[in-house]
Amino acid sequence: MPIEKFPAGTQATVLLVDDEPNVTAALRRILRNRPYRVLIAQDGRQALSRLEENPVDLIVADARMPGMDGTTLLRKVYERWPDCIRIFLTGYNDIDTTIKAINEGQIYRYLAKPWHDAEVLQVIEQSLAYQYAERERLRLQQLTQEQNQALQEINGSLERRVQERTVELAATARLLERANRELERSYVTATEVFASLINQRLPQSRQTNQKVIQLVQAFCQAHKLPEEDERNLTMAAALYNIGKLTWRDEMIALPSDRLNKEQRNLLRAYPGIGQDLLMALDPAQEAAVLIRHHQERWDGAGYPDGLSGDAIPMGARLIKLAVDTIEMEMGMIQARPLTRQDALKLIKQSAGRSYDPALSKAFIEIAASMTEDEDNTDKSILVLDTHALEPGMIMMKKLYSKSGTLLLGEGKMLNQRLIERLQNLESHEEGGYKLHVRRPDSEEIDG
Structure with a gap:
């Protein structure tokens, strides 16, 4: 060597x-x-x-x-x-x-x-x-040992950093998920505010949106539909009649069976107009499709596109059931208002022609079991007037003014400013507000 x-x-x-x-x-x-x-x-x-x-x-x-x-x-x-x-x-x-x-x-x-x-x-x-x-x-052996030790320390540090980063990402994902849910809830709340604006144009006897929303949400919750479907259905129920804002006042007040030919043509156009009005609102595009087709009939004799059977989106079939039930109850289809029982009887008789027969049966079971004001069986929900409210309480039911305007959406956390505003609004209306609320749990307080 x-x-x-x-x-x-x-x-x-x-x-x-x-x-x-x-x-x-x-x-x-x-x-x-x-x-x-x-x-x-x-x-x-x-x-x-x-x-x-x-x-x-x-x-x-x-x-x-x-x-x-x-x-x-x-x-x-x-x-x-x-x-x-x-x-x-x-x-x-x-x-x-x-x-x-x-x-x-x-x-x-x-x-x-x-x-x-x-x-x-x-x-x-x-x-x-x-x-x-x-x-x-020996030098290289020592160097290798030192490098291996350094690599082990780096790997250990990387593992710790990866674990810490994983925890951070998981926390961030939870925050984003929560923010996304809040944003999606805000979309729904915004559409209900729009529905309240629609009600300002309609006489109180024609303010159907809130009742349609209640029927649709009850069905969604009873059948455990996905959140996205419930969100789209709620937005569609809130805005289904937005196209009627293009009508003259005298037409709005008439029952459907008293419209003349020209007015009937306007009636057949309002679902499509409703979809067009929502064209620029991206979060409402799925709901807009349901709005367009909520007056289609199971037998194909509906409007605006004459769809039939399963070609009609399922959500649109459900919206039609809810809309027709409420509008029959309020005398908007026939001159004489019907009871819930009589309205559902007509729904049942028209199943297979106007309505999806299977969906009608499930809908009738839900709608028949509902009352205007159901007893509160959830002991965590409190029914309070505005002077008993406390900051941090969470709305468990939407609050509407006497004129039908949406004041607070479900899931909204109250603060002192909101409570004072409610008390001020209440002083200008006859009768007081009753709010369905609950106290927040620790996770909501931390969040």
């Missing part, structure tokens, strides 16, 4: 130990043109002193020296400087001494007297190359 493998810019130190000056001089001549720093010692004690004063890479020690022989010296070197390469110089007939040096001094090589200069040079060069390789191996 070539000596060039010894680190560049580093001079190896070689210690030659022999009590005969001519031997150390001969060895020095062999190493004269090599990049070594050569130290000389004439006995064992002097050699140990040299080692204590200088870092030595390789020692060549004669076997027979006065005072301390080579075997003893190399054993002491091995004990105190184990990294120093040890080479034993001995005669051909001194085999026992050589074996002892190998066993006690852990020598790397031994050279026999007389020697060949080339052999001595080769042994020293190979020994130093081996020493460098071993040192480099």
